[in-house]
Amino acid sequence: MGEHYVITVGRQYGSGGREIGRRLAERLGIAYYDKELITQAAKASGMSEKLFENLDERATNSLLYSLVMGTYSGVANRITNLSDLSLNDKLYQFQNKVIREGAEKGSCLFVGRCADYVLREHPRLRSVFIHADMESRKQRVVEEYGQARQGVEQMLMQADKKRANYYDYYTDRRWGDARNYDLCVSSSRLGIDRTVELLELWVRMSLNLE
Amino acid sequence: MGEHYVITVGRQYGSGGREIGRRLAERLGIAYYDKELITQAAKASGMSEKLFENLDERATNSLLYSLVMGTYSGVANRITNLSDLSLNDKLYQFQNKVIREGAEKGSCLFVGRCADYVLREHPRLRSVFIHADMESRKQRVVEEYGQARQGVEQMLMQADKKRANYYDYYTDRRWGDARNYDLCVSSSRLGIDRTVELLELWVRMSLNLE
Numbered sequence: 001m002g003e004h005y006v007i008t009v010g011r012q013y014g015s016g017g018r019e020i021g022r023r024l025a026e027r028l029g030i031a032y033y034d035k036e037l038i039t040q041a042a043k044a045s046g047m048s049e050k051l052f053e054n055l056d057e058r059a060t061n062s063l064l065y066s067l068v069m070g071t072y073s074g075v076a077n078r079i080t081n082l083s084d085l086s087l088n089d090k091l092y093q094f095q096n097k098v099i100r101e102g103a104e105k106g107s108c109l110f111v112g113r114c115a116d117y118v119l120r121e122h123p124r125l126r127s128v129f130i131h132a133d134m135e136s137r138k139q140r141v142v143e144e145y146g147q148a149r150q151g152v153e154q155m156l157m158q159a160d161k162k163r164a165n166y167y168d169y170y171t172d173r174r175w176g177d178a179r180n181y182d183l184c185v186s187s188s189r190l191g192i193d194r195t196v197e198l199l200e201l202w203v204r205m206s207l208n209l210e
Numbered sequence: 211m212g213e214h215y216v217i218t219v220g221r222q223y224g225s226g227g228r229e230i231g232r233r234l235a236e237r238l239g240i241a242y243y244d245k246e247l248i249t250q251a252a253k254a255s256g257m258s259e260k261l262f263e264n265l266d267e268r269a270t271n272s273l274l275y276s277l278v279m280g281t282y283s284g285v286a287n288r289i290t291n292l293s294d295l296s297l298n299d300k301l302y303q304f305q306n307k308v309i310r311e312g313a314e315k316g317s318c319l320f321v322g323r324c325a326d327y328v329l330r331e332h333p334r335l336r337s338v339f340i341h342a343d344m345e346s347r348k349q350r351v352v353e354e355y356g357q358a359r360q361g362v363e364q365m366l367m368q369a370d371k372k373r374a375n376y377y378d379y380y381t382d383r384r385w386g387d388a389r390n391y392d393l394c395v396s397s398s399r400l401g402i403d404r405t406v407e408l409l410e411l412w413v414r415m416s417l418n419l420e
Contacts, residue, residue, distance in 0.1 A: 012389070126399070129388050129394075131388055131389045176387055176388050176389055177386055177387055177388065178339050178341055178386050178387065178388040178391065178394035179222070179341050179386055181388065181394070181396075182395070182396045182399045183393075183394070183395050183396070183399075184339075184388035184391070184393070184394035184395075185392070185393050185394075186391075186392045186393070189336070189392050189393075189416045190412075190415060190416050194415055194416075197415075198411075198412060198415065201408075201411070202400075202408060205400060205404055205407075205408065206399045206400050206404075
C-alpha cells in the first residue's frame with residue numbers, strides 16, 4: 001500500500017457526513033467512494049445493480065434484523081428471508097472486496113459501508129464519524145433532501161437504528177462509539193464548510209502530509 | 211453567563227486527557243477544574259476532604275454498582291452500603307454545585323465529573339472526549355504514572371468500566387458515545403502536543419473566538 005492512505009467516514013443520516021466526505025476527498029485530491037461501491041459490487045457479482053440498491057444498508061430489515069431483535073418467528077416467510085440473508089451477506093462480501101481493492105489502488109475516502117472496520121488493519125487509516133444535533137439534522141433533511149416535515153424526527157431515529165443495526169451486525173463494534181474512530185465531530189457546531197476545513201487540517205496533521 | 215464559555219473533557223484513563231485539558235485551559239487562558247472540584251465540594255459540605263477523595267469516581271463500586279450489575283444481595287452489609295449510597299449521591303450533588311458555580315464565574319474547563327451532562331443547557335458549552343489505543347495507554351500509565359507493567363491492560367479495562375459505570379449511572383447517556391460530545395479525538399494519532407493544538411483551533415473556530 002506504500003504511502004497511500006485511507007479515510008473512512010461514518011455518519012448519522014442528516015449530519016451532512018456524505019457531503020463533508022465528498023468535499024474532503026476533493027480537497028485532499030483523493031478518490032471518493034460512496035454509492036459507487038454498490039455499483040462496483042453489483043458488477044463484480046454479475047447481478048443487477050437495481051437488486052443490490054434495494055438491499056444495501058437496509059439489509060438488516062429482514063431476517064438478520066429479526067434475529068438480532070429476537071422477533072424472528074415466521075415460518076411462511078422463511079424461504080424468502082433466508083434467500084435475503086444470503087444475498088445480504090453476499091452483498092457485504094462484494095462491498096468488502098471493492099473497499100479493499102479501492103484502498104490498494106491509491107489514497108481514497110469511503111463513506112459508510114463499515115469501511116473503517118473492513119480496513120482496520122490498514123497502516124494509514126484515519127477513521128471519522130460525523131454526527132449532528134436533532135435540530136440541524138431535521139433542517140437538513142427537510143431543506144436539502146426534500147423530506148416532508150411531518151414525522152421527520154421519527155424517520156431520523158429510525159435511520160440511526162438501521163445504520164447502527166447494520167454496523168453492529170457486521171462488525172464487533174458499536175456504531176457511533178467514539179473509541180472506534182480516530183475523530184468524531186458534530187457538524188452542527190461548525191457547519192459543513194468549517195467541518196471540512198477542520199478535517200482536512202487534522203488529516204494533514206495526523207498523516208504528516210504536506 | 212454572558213460571553214463566558216465552558217469546555218468539558220471526558221477521557222479514558224491513560225489517554226492523556228487530563229494533561230490535554232490542563233494545557234488547553236492554559237492556552238485559552240481560562241480556569242481549570244479537576245481534583246479541585248472534590249476539595250471545593252468537600253469544603254462546601256463541611257465534611258473531610260479525605261473522605262470524599264476515597265469515594266469520588268469510585269462511587270459506583272458499592273451499592274450502586276451492585277444494583278446496576280444485578281449482584282446486590284447482601285443483608286449484613288446493607289446499612290453500610292446504604293450510607294455509602296447517600297454519601298455518593300451527596301458528593302455528586304456537591305460536585306454539580308461546584309461545576310455550576312465555576313461555570314457562572316467565567317470561562318473555564320472541567321475534566322471529568324459528568325460536567326458535560328451537568329452543564330448540558332449551557333449556551334456556550336463545548337464538550338470533548340479523549341481516548342487512545344490500548345498500546346499508547348499502557349505506555350503512558352507505565353512511563354508517566356509509574357504503574358506496574360504487570361496486569362496493566364486489565365487495570366485499564368477496569369478503569370474504563372468504572373468511568374462508564376459512574377457516567378451512565380448519573381446521566382441518561384452512554385460514556386464514550388460520540389453523539390454526546392461535540393468533538394472526540396484519539397490522542398494516539400496526534401500525540402499530546404498536537405492534540406492540544408487541534409483542540410485549541412477547534413474551540414476558537416466553533417466559538418468564534420479571536
